[in-house]
Amino acid sequence: MPITPSAVRLNQVGFSYGSHLILRDITLNIPQGKIVAIMGSSGSGKTTLIRLMAGLIEAKYGEIFFQEKPIHAASEKLLNQYRQNMGILFQFGALLTDLNVFENVAFPLREHTCLPEEVIRNLVALKLHVVGLRGTESLMPSALSGGMAKRVALARAIVLDPTLMLYDEPFAGLDPISLSTIAYLIKQLQIALGTTTIIVTHDIEQSLQMVDYAYFIANGIVIAQGTPKEIHHNKSPWLKQFIKGQQDGSVSFAYPTTQSLTEELLTPLC
Amino acid sequence: MLNRLYQLTSQIGHVTVRVVWQLGFAIRFLGNIIWHSKKTWTKPILLSQNIYFFGVLSLLIIIVSGFFVGMVLGLQSYTFLTRFGSPNTVGAMVAIALLRELGPVLSALLFAGRAGSAITASIGLMKVTEQFDAMRAMAVNPIAQVIAPRFWAGIISMPILAALFNLAGIWGSYFVGVIMIGLDGGTFWSQILVNVDWYNDVLNGLVKSTVFGISIATIAVLKGYNSKPTAEGVAQATTQTVVMSALAILALDFILTTFMF
Numbered sequence: 001m002p003i004t005p006s007a008v009r010l011n012q013v014g015f016s017y018g019s020h021l022i023l024r025d026i027t028l029n030i031p032q033g034k035i036v037a038i039m040g041s042s043g044s045g046k047t048t049l050i051r052l053m054a055g056l057i058e059a060k061y062g063e064i065f066f067q068e069k070p071i072h073a074a075s076e077k078l079l080n081q082y083r084q085n086m087g088i089l090f091q092f093g094a095l096l097t098d099l100n101v102f103e104n105v106a107f108p109l110r111e112h113t114c115l116p117e118e119v120i121r122n123l124v125a126l127k128l129h130v131v132g133l134r135g136t137e138s139l140m141p142s143a144l145s146g147g148m149a150k151r152v153a154l155a156r157a158i159v160l161d162p163t164l165m166l167y168d169e170p171f172a173g174l175d176p177i178s179l180s181t182i183a184y185l186i187k188q189l190q191i192a193l194g195t196t197t198i199i200v201t202h203d204i205e206q207s208l209q210m211v212d213y214a215y216f217i218a219n220g221i222v223i224a225q226g227t228p229k230e231i232h233h234n235k236s237p238w239l240k241q242f243i244k245g246q247q248d249g250s251v252s253f254a255y256p257t258t259q260s261l262t263e264e265l266l267t268p269l270c
Numbered sequence: 271m272l273n274r275l276y277q278l279t280s281q282i283g284h285v286t287v288r289v290v291w292q293l294g295f296a297i298r299f300l301g302n303i304i305w306h307s308k309k310t311w312t313k314p315i316l317l318s319q320n321i322y323f324f325g326v327l328s329l330l331i332i333i334v335s336g337f338f339v340g341m342v343l344g345l346q347s348y349t350f351l352t353r354f355g356s357p358n359t360v361g362a363m364v365a366i367a368l369l370r371e372l373g374p375v376l377s378a379l380l381f382a383g384r385a386g387s388a389i390t391a392s393i394g395l396m397k398v399t400e401q402f403d404a405m406r407a408m409a410v411n412p413i414a415q416v417i418a419p420r421f422w423a424g425i426i427s428m429p430i431l432a433a434l435f436n437l438a439g440i441w442g443s444y445f446v447g448v449i450m451i452g453l454d455g456g457t458f459w460s461q462i463l464v465n466v467d468w469y470n471d472v473l474n475g476l477v478k479s480t481v482f483g484i485s486i487a488t489i490a491v492l493k494g495y496n497s498k499p500t501a502e503g504v505a506q507a508t509t510q511t512v513v514m515s516a517l518a519i520l521a522l523d524f525i526l527t528t529f530m531f
Contacts, residue, residue: 092400094403
């Protein structure tokens, strides 16, 4: 069976904020042209993983490769070259507040190409058409709803036709129509452009319908991985609890404390 | 006793290390801004936009304040100078006071409050909304794109605003002296022309306001860039910009005055 070359590869990667270890010995392989989801509960380090892949933060240890080129050892200049082939959709869009919708989408084109104004205008119109927001060119980001801002950010992320798309919580805070539109767009982009797609999310239902492979992260390590079918048949109690959204199980909803609620309530104040 | 001495020494050590570290960081950051300033000059739209936001939009407060300061100075100096029988030198006195001291210092304090805080808040909010990360993800350096244009806009705007403050102040004293009190207009202007020295008064004042501009711009961009990416962090950084800028202006004014006059 032919082996698909990897778009992104992480080898024994660890990351910490100060002394607080977020990720430990993470090993992932994202094949080119596939849609892969990285899932886990809030605060499990999913967004940190995306930032590591884009070289926005440095790993404490381990190796990260983008199309087999090392990101962990790359200079800022080299990273900038790699980033021109990456598109990132941030959780809240991260649109530039000084610029209107048109200028936001045109921003990467103006920075990295010498295209004439007419071509830039046409490209922006095409990308805004893809996300269904043609006619909003003159609006400022403050005039957009959360879902619209996310779609403009998506148009901006794909304007340079990247080979790798990283989505940070693309479905968070969206109404059902916007959610299915974004999901449809992600899938269509992958089919039309062959873009490798990495989705960081905790929306299991939506993502398992569209991904080729999924990784589950908890307590800083990869605890499960596989195709959607394999995930559904996985017997891990953590995974079952996470997929079914059960309160009781190996993952506690409550913050760990040493005293029970009864003890706390019965302890007199002194 | 020995334990308290140990604690005191340790605290002094901590504070010293922190101050030296912050100073070192500020100098490195300033170097970084200058290193990445090429884009500010090759893409003039970045600079002109920021001069508009932080300079032009500060015009109203600067001119109105300058006019009122000039009027108050005119009234006060008229009252005092009449005692010595020289009320006609009101214009010259106000002009020298403004050009040498009050113009650069007061306009810088106003600029720190109006534009310095706005620079810090705008940078801080960009951090909160992940705009710097988005820029880096698009292979764009945020220092070149956001910080350097704001820094240079602050430095360019400050001496111009100080000059306009002085102008408004002199017109304010003209209004009080000539229009309200009835001093002779020709004498008012001729006294200014005779007594104001180009090098000692005008140029030194201009140098002062440029130095204040550099300090306000540095503090404002540094505090914004270093702010915690939370609403509370931005609010704190904005306050710190105003307080630190005011202290820096007054301290630098003393140092510069010592050497200049």
